[in-house]
Amino acid sequence: MKTIRVVAAVIKAENEKKEPIIFATQRGYGDLKGGWEFPGGKIEEGETPKEALKREIMEELETEISVGDLIDTIEYDYPTFHLSMDCFWCEIVAGDLILKEHEAAKWLTKSMLNDVAWLPADITLIDKVRGLM
Numbered sequence: 001m002k003t004i005r006v007v008a009a010v011i012k013a014e015n016e017k018k019e020p021i022i023f024a025t026q027r028g029y030g031d032l033k034g035g036w037e038f039p040g041g042k043i044e045e046g047e048t049p050k051e052a053l054k055r056e057i058m059e060e061l062e063t064e065i066s067v068g069d070l071i072d073t074i075e076y077d078y079p080t081f082h083l084s085m086d087c088f089w090c091e092i093v094a095g096d097l098i099l100k101e102h103e104a105a106k107w108l109t110k111s112m113l114n115d116v117a118w119l120p121a122d123i124t125l126i127d128k129v130r131g132l133m
Helices: 049-061 120-132
Strands: 003-014 020-027 040-042 063-077 082-095 102-109
Touching: 003 049, 003 063, 003 120, 040 049, 049 063, 049 082, 063 120, 082 120
Parallel strands: 003 082
Antiparallel strands: 003 020, 003 040, 020 102, 063 082
């Protein structure tokens, strides 16, 4: 089975009530279209995971981020490929999170994390994110 290496940004901020919130996006293309995920993408040859994540978020959301600590590496078997996904805490440096490839996006509080239909690999990270928010 083919392995696809990707990176995902768990973009964290605070809402007006000073509660931590996490940015989630809904896929706009491919076999997994419509599912909710942490934004990111494939690591290109010669890139570090952090470099790939900065590039992908700029391409997909026209936003500059700072990439922090690795939260976890998710290993997940989809029917046609194995996904290896490095997930990092991130914060916005500049930009307005403009959706270029996604159908929708939401900022979610800790209590709202289960309110969207996460893709199978992404949902395995939700409990860990909730515990660290």
